[in-house]
Amino acid sequence: MAANGATQDNVWPLPKFYFKVKLGSQDNTVSFQEISGLETETQVIEYRHGDSKQFSTIKMPGIAKTGNVTLKKGVFVKDNNFFKWYDAIKMNTIKRETVTIQLLDEGGKSTMTWTLINAWPTKISSLDLKSDANEVAIETLELAHEGITIANG
Template sequence: MADDGSAQSTTVWPLPKFRFEVKWDSAVMSFQEVSGLDVEAQPLEYRHGDSPAFSVIKMPGMKKYSDVTMKKGVFKSDNKLWDWFNEIKMNVIKRKPVTISLLDEAGKPTMVWTLANAWPTKITGTDLKAQGNEVAVETIVIAHEGLTIANA
């Protein structure tokens, strides 16, 4: 008898990455792509003068968070990204928490990335081509001061 898949374990298969949700404060926004969810510990090198080893010791140093890049389609009368970017005035910007949630089949969050004190550093409008056959897509690059991950 063939296996109909009803007895498969839910922990065996990795999650697909095509269903996700992005929240800025409490507003939900639709994006086509999110990238740059990474963090690294910068290594510190040290060697004391009477060390018998002729090499340095490497220790974990400060954490460095990458900027997050998000892409979305251009919609008529939707200027939310540009409005937020235009709030930058002489080192002043409203920083917002940004939450990216990977969703399961039922639309419930399974993994959640939260960016602390996020603010836009760059916006790129769509390119225009007279013979193009693509959707207009704009890009925003966001700097932040911390990335936390939670599993629902």
């Protein structure tokens, strides 16, 4: 039996190719080709008090840390919004945004949502140019953030 009383015959894992990304609080949806780095990790603290009857340590959760999230998208004519956002941090001012990434089902409804809190661009990689290439021009945006929340539905 799977969740919600459904049998395993009609429950399938979700494909990962149908998603959307919103940058900022307004409905600014941006199309991306690939997203990676949606991860969080808790550091382990080991402790043992001197009169413990066990000759081993206790492991406790410590500080949570998150890695940077990498987003890749095609380059479009007259679209330099990421460079404008990146330029905003050069004068020791950081424009932080909430970034929402939603995995969608076949009907376009959100099934899982990752929210990056206070995200800002740390790196932008432009495309490489090659005279005999037969590829789409892709740029990469790397975001640092102060936490990630994950919600279903």
